[in-house]
Amino acid sequence: MSLTLSNVSRVVDGETWIDDVNLSLEPGSFNVLLGRTLSGKTTLMRLMAGLDRPTSGKIMMNNVDVTGVPVRERNISMVYQQFINYPNMTVYENIASPLRLAKMSAQEIDRRVRETAEMLRIDPYLDRLPLQLSGGQQQRTAMARALVKDSQIILFDEPLVNLDYKLREELRQELRALFKARNCIAVYATTEPNEALALAGNTAVLHEGKLLQFGETAEVYHRPKDIITAEMFSEPPINVVPGRVSDTEVTFDDSVHFQLNSDLRPLEPGNYRFGVRASHIGLVPHSDDDLELPVRVDLAEISGSETFLHVHNPHFDLVLHLSGVHEYHVDQQIKVYFPTHKLYAFNEAGRLVHAPAGLGGR
Amino acid sequence: MTKVENNKAWWLVMPVFLIVAFSAIIPLMTVVNYSVQDIFDPYTRYFVGTEWFKQVMLDERLHDALIRQFIFSFTILLIEIPLGIMVALMMPTKGKGASLALILVAIPLLIPWNVVGTIWQIFGRADIGLFGAMMAKLGINYNYASEPMHAWLTVVLMDVWHWTPLVALLCYSGLRAIPEVYYQAARIDKASRWAVFRYIQLPKLTNVLIIGVLLRFMDSFMIYTEPFVLTGGGPGTSTTFLSQSLVQQAIGQFDLGPAAAFSLVYFLIILLVCWVFYTTIMHMQKDK
Numbered sequence: 001m002s003l004t005l006s007n008v009s010r011v012v013d014g015e016t017w018i019d020d021v022n023l024s025l026e027p028g029s030f031n032v033l034l035g036r037t038l039s040g041k042t043t044l045m046r047l048m049a050g051l052d053r054p055t056s057g058k059i060m061m062n063n064v065d066v067t068g069v070p071v072r073e074r075n076i077s078m079v080y081q082q083f084i085n086y087p088n089m090t091v092y093e094n095i096a097s098p099l100r101l102a103k104m105s106a107q108e109i110d111r112r113v114r115e116t117a118e119m120l121r122i123d124p125y126l127d128r129l130p131l132q133l134s135g136g137q138q139q140r141t142a143m144a145r146a147l148v149k150d151s152q153i154i155l156f157d158e159p160l161v162n163l164d165y166k167l168r169e170e171l172r173q174e175l176r177a178l179f180k181a182r183n184c185i186a187v188y189a190t191t192e193p194n195e196a197l198a199l200a201g202n203t204a205v206l207h208e209g210k211l212l213q214f215g216e217t218a219e220v221y222h223r224p225k226d227i228i229t230a231e232m233f234s235e236p237p238i239n240v241v242p243g244r245v246s247d248t249e250v251t252f253d254d255s256v257h258f259q260l261n262s263d264l265r266p267l268e269p270g271n272y273r274f275g276v277r278a279s280h281i282g283l284v285p286h287s288d289d290d291l292e293l294p295v296r297v298d299l300a301e302i303s304g305s306e307t308f309l310h311v312h313n314p315h316f317d318l319v320l321h322l323s324g325v326h327e328y329h330v331d332q333q334i335k336v337y338f339p340t341h342k343l344y345a346f347n348e349a350g351r352l353v354h355a356p357a358g359l360g361g362r
Numbered sequence: 363m364t365k366v367e368n369n370k371a372w373w374l375v376m377p378v379f380l381i382v383a384f385s386a387i388i389p390l391m392t393v394v395n396y397s398v399q400d401i402f403d404p405y406t407r408y409f410v411g412t413e414w415f416k417q418v419m420l421d422e423r424l425h426d427a428l429i430r431q432f433i434f435s436f437t438i439l440l441i442e443i444p445l446g447i448m449v450a451l452m453m454p455t456k457g458k459g460a461s462l463a464l465i466l467v468a469i470p471l472l473i474p475w476n477v478v479g480t481i482w483q484i485f486g487r488a489d490i491g492l493f494g495a496m497m498a499k500l501g502i503n504y505n506y507a508s509e510p511m512h513a514w515l516t517v518v519l520m521d522v523w524h525w526t527p528l529v530a531l532l533c534y535s536g537l538r539a540i541p542e543v544y545y546q547a548a549r550i551d552k553a554s555r556w557a558v559f560r561y562i563q564l565p566k567l568t569n570v571l572i573i574g575v576l577l578r579f580m581d582s583f584m585i586y587t588e589p590f591v592l593t594g595g596g597p598g599t600s601t602t603f604l605s606q607s608l609v610q611q612a613i614g615q616f617d618l619g620p621a622a623a624f625s626l627v628y629f630l631i632i633l634l635v636c637w638v639f640y641t642t643i644m645h646m647q648k649d650k
Contacts, residue, residue, distance in 0.1 A: 051546060072552050084547045088565040097561075098551050145551075 001027045001062055001152040003048065003185055008057030010043055017043045018054070019209040025185045030176070030201030032217065033189040034233060040209040041189035045155045048187060050074045061152065077146035078155040081162060083138035085130040091117070091141050092126040098149045116148045119178065136167040143171075147178065156188040160195070172198055193235045197221060205229045227350040230275050236308050236319045238275045238344070245269050250340075253315040258291050263341050267354060275344035278308070278321035282337045291338040293318075297328040311336065396622035414623035424624065426599065427607045428631075434603060435582045438521045442578055443571065445522065446529025451559070453534055464534075467527045475524075479591025482520040486592075506593060510600035513593050517601050520588055525581070529574045536570035537563060572643050576636055583632055604628055 003025045010018040018040050025031050033041045046052045047059065050071040059067045066074065077098075085094045092113055099109045117123040120140040122133075130138050139159060146154055156175075160168040176199055179186050190196060196203045196217055203221075204214040212229045213220050224230035231237040244251045245267045251257040252274075260267075285292070295311040295318065302308075302325055309320040309328065320336060328334070345354035397414055401407040418424060453463045473481070486506050488494040497504035506516040540562065548558045586605040589595065595602035595610075602610075608628065612621035 049550065051549065071549050076550060078547065078550050080543045080547065082541060082543055084543055086561045086565070089561060097553075101552050101557075 004060040006058045008054045011055045017209050021211045028183045030179050030186045032196040032199050032203045034196045034203050035206035039206040049076050075151050076153040077151040079142050079146045079159045081158045085141050090127050095144045095148050116144045120144045153185045158189050193233050223355050227346050236278045238277050239318050241274045241316050243274050273346045278319045280339045280342045281320045285337040289340050291340050293336050293338050297332040300328040393622045393625050396618050414619045418624045427604050431604045438582050441522050442526045442529050446526050447533050449530035450533035470524050470527050475587040476591050478524050479588040483592050486516050508597050513601050517589050532570045532574045536567045540566050
């Protein structure tokens with residue numbers, strides 16, 4: 001079962017919600033839709049599901065045009081951000097409901113319900129009502145309802161947002177494992193780059209209704225086609241510093257410049273914007289050609305056991321992603337080391353013209 | 363630790379005590395006072411114990427009124443609750459139609475009760491009323507002033523017209539509180555319209571329906587103004603409900619003692635029925 005969207009747009013009240021999207025999903029693939037709130041993730045999923053019709057464009061399933069086919073005649077499942085279950089049915093009946101509507105034999109229903117419940121580890125709670133369960137268990141029930149029937153497409157619309165951190169990690173891992181054995185298309189919408197990376201598979205980056213890039217998750221991460229994709233697919237967002245390339249050196253401003261290294265030599269002289277990941281800037285030099293920059297601290301943001309250090313020099317701001325807890329006070333003068341061989345270069349139109357060699361490492 | 367006596371706190375509780383005393387306890391106790399005495403004039407009164415209660419409990423007229431009252435309340439509940447849900451389901455949810463429907467539905471609720479009675483009194487007349495004339499055209503000899511069945515029908519119809527909008531508005535607000543994704547999920551599940559109602563809308567309406575049933579029961583059990591204006595309790599005593607009997611006794615005959623005893627019994631019946639309703643519904647919910 002493959003799903004192809006060609007030139008799909010959706011316009012609501014004169015506003016373009018989805019702008020000319022071309023996307024082809026392979027059978028058995030796990031696809032992440034990555035984008036900020038209002039980037040069109042949910043709208044795109046509704047189009048894939050057949051809940052809405054595209055304003056223009058075609059949707060093909062297995063090379064059959066299904067553009068106008070309503071959701072009732074398709075075979076899909078969807079899991080939502082909210083925990084959607086029938087409130088006065090037991091967990092068992094909730095999971096069985098799609099099968100009952102498909103008029104399956106009682107024996108077969110029982111077998112499948114128990115199997116799916118076991119898979120999602122809610123088998124001890126089959127007789128309870130959804131509201132008697134914790135949030136995580138409620139969402140597991142909703143997932144079981146989606147997984148119990150053999151859907152061709154399963155859509156997950158930010159399913160883990162309302163759960164706590166630990167549960168999120170746990171369910172994410174399980175979810176990934178559950179799909180290894182299946183031959184359906186899974187689509188998973190999220191706003192978090194780290195979630196996309198953890199789920200692997202493919203990633204499609206959406207921004208303001210446009211599909212910026214689609215490909216293997218690692219490939220999209222390491223070779224973002226443009227600045228917006230690079231910014232969207234990194235947390236904290238990648239640092240972007242304007243610079244000039246001459247025949248012999250790179251200049252960020254009059255005081256900061258370094259010799260063109262072998263990596264950057266192919267670049268034509270001219271203006272560029274250089275991207276450097278927050279985790280690549282360090283407090284100590286990692287190699288001889290790291291550039292030493294004196295900066296002042298704006299803010300040290302501690303998140304878990306990591307620190308996001310916001311600093312500035314007279315010409316640009318930088319964010320450092322440091323592991324461990326580091327405390328700094330505002331306006332403290334420190335030195336950071338800028339990795340000159342781990343730079344992304346974007347041309348003035350924002351297109352990627354150079355990515356650091358040797359992928360791997362975040 | 364020693365306990366600190368802080369008598370200032372009493373001053374803060376005082377207003378509530380006073381309000382409750384004047385609004386509930388003192389009036390109720392006055393009634394209790396009347397119900398155990400036979401009063402001839404302010405200086406001549408005798409303590410009679412439970413005599414008035416005995417008399418009230420054995421009064422045939424009151425038994426009839428009580429039965430009539432129960433039949434009436436259950437009839438209108440059976441009609442108004444399903445009808446209200448249906449109206450709420452049919453009301454548009456978006457655009458200009460939504461506000462227009464809300465206003466139209468709310469109109470009967472805004473009309474003073476005795477005006478409602480007057481409206482239906484005229485509406486039902488065979489000579490000048492639209493409804494009465496229509497019935498006459500259909501060949502039905504409709505006359506609510508002389509036929510007990512017709513009087514009943516008119517009173518019930520009037521109450522349904524007057525109060526179904528309340529149930530409809532309660533349900534409408536309950537329906538609006540259901541997130542859109544539930545309906546979406548149901549469409550994906552290929553659930554039928556009936557299944558959506560039975561398994562999504564009805565369970566989510568339970569709470570407003572409990573309020574609706576209780577409110578409608580209490581209100582209809584105390585109905586006075588509309589039938590008083592419409593039929594005056596007649597023909598005969600066929601539409602004389604409890605509160606009308608009470609008023610006849612207290613004001614018409616000035617039997618303050620029996621009327622006070624009757625008031626207390628009346629109050630206890632409403633309290634008891636509401637309590638039974640409430641606990642049954644709560645139990646039903648818990649069992650599920």
